[in-house]
Amino acid sequence: MTSARAQTPLVGVDLVRVQDVADAIETFGTRYLDRVFTAAEQADSTGEPRVRAERLAARFAAKEAALKVLRPTGARPPWTSIEVVRHESGACDLRLTGTAAELASAGGITALAVSLTHEHDQAAAAVVGLVGGASDPDILHGDLRRAASGAVPAPAWKEHP
Amino acid sequence: MSDTATIVRTVLEEHGRLAVPVDGLQNESDLYAAGLTSHASVNVMLALEDAFDLEFPERLLKKATFSSLGSIVEAIDEIRVDA
Numbered sequence: 001m002t003s004a005r006a007q008t009p010l011v012g013v014d015l016v017r018v019q020d021v022a023d024a025i026e027t028f029g030t031r032y033l034d035r036v037f038t039a040a041e042q043a044d045s046t047g048e049p050r051v052r053a054e055r056l057a058a059r060f061a062a063k064e065a066a067l068k069v070l071r072p073t074g075a076r077p078p079w080t081s082i083e084v085v086r087h088e089s090g091a092c093d094l095r096l097t098g099t100a101a102e103l104a105s106a107g108g109i110t111a112l113a114v115s116l117t118h119e120h121d122q123a124a125a126a127v128v129g130l131v132g133g134a135s136d137p138d139i140l141h142g143d144l145r146r147a148a149s150g151a152v153p154a155p156a157w158k159e160h161p
Numbered sequence: 162m163s164d165t166a167t168i169v170r171t172v173l174e175e176h177g178r179l180a181v182p183v184d185g186l187q188n189e190s191d192l193y194a195a196g197l198t199s200h201a202s203v204n205v206m207l208a209l210e211d212a213f214d215l216e217f218p219e220r221l222l223k224k225a226t227f228s229s230l231g232s233i234v235e236a237i238d239e240i241r242v243d244a
Contacts, residue, residue: 020178020200027176028207036203064199075223079203099219 007110007133012068013126014061018118021060022053036060036079044086057123058116059084066094069112069129070103077103084114092116094127108132168212169233176204188231193224202227209233215240 024032033042037056045055063082070077077100085093094112096104104112111130117123166188173192174183180196197205205227206217217226217240226236 014199016198016200020198020204024200024204024207027204032203032207035207060200072223075220078219078222 008131010069010071010109010129010131011126012065012129013124014064014068015122015124016057016061016064018050018054018057018121018123021057021123022049025049025053025056036063038080038083041084044084054118054123058118058125061123062092062094062114062116062125062127065125065127066096066100066112066114069109069127070100070107072103075099084116104129163234165213165234165237166230169209169230169237172205172208172212173230176208177201178204186230188234189229192227192229197227205233209237213237213241218243 033056037045037059041056041059045052045059047055060079062084063079066082067076077098081096081098081100083095083097085095087093092114094114096112107129108131109129110133113128114125116125170183170186173179177183177192177197178201179186179192186192186195206222210216215237217236221236221240226232
């Protein structure tokens, strides 16, 4: 049994022009999409080209906002190692894999929450990470898994970000 | 100016969406201060990969790599040596 420990919040936000994403899709196509977004993110971001670009722009903003929480000192983790997971309710969570997950673990981040929004030509995301509260690596990884699974839900501002 | 630097300038002009003309930038000028966004840096990276027929490895995916014309040229030279 572990005692409660103080947790320190970390916050990251990012803003992306939707047209920039639309242009990148038009210019680089699949190579851009596969380099930046996971297959699940692409599947969650279907729709008319403009709507698709809005949803992907919000997800790109989430990845950059997450980076501001993870605070890498060297190489940044690949974009696809930070994934926005959308639940049926519309709420979104972050799933970290590979070097992004390692950064979170090394930084003592025990939970993450994300919120996305987009309107007209702008998409934005905010990510909150909690540091501390679990010193046992098994507990820490368990907390991260629960966060990734949606047990630490983030409120959704829209039905389908 | 090297051929590599010339091509990098062209790529930045076409994909960097900078707030200032690339012609006015020095090799050590801060590209982020010149308006390079994180998303535009992805476009620049992909365009450089097309232009030089290479792929940026994960270890070079850091903010510093795209911070100046000079740092981009250094990264390309490094990738070529490793190839």
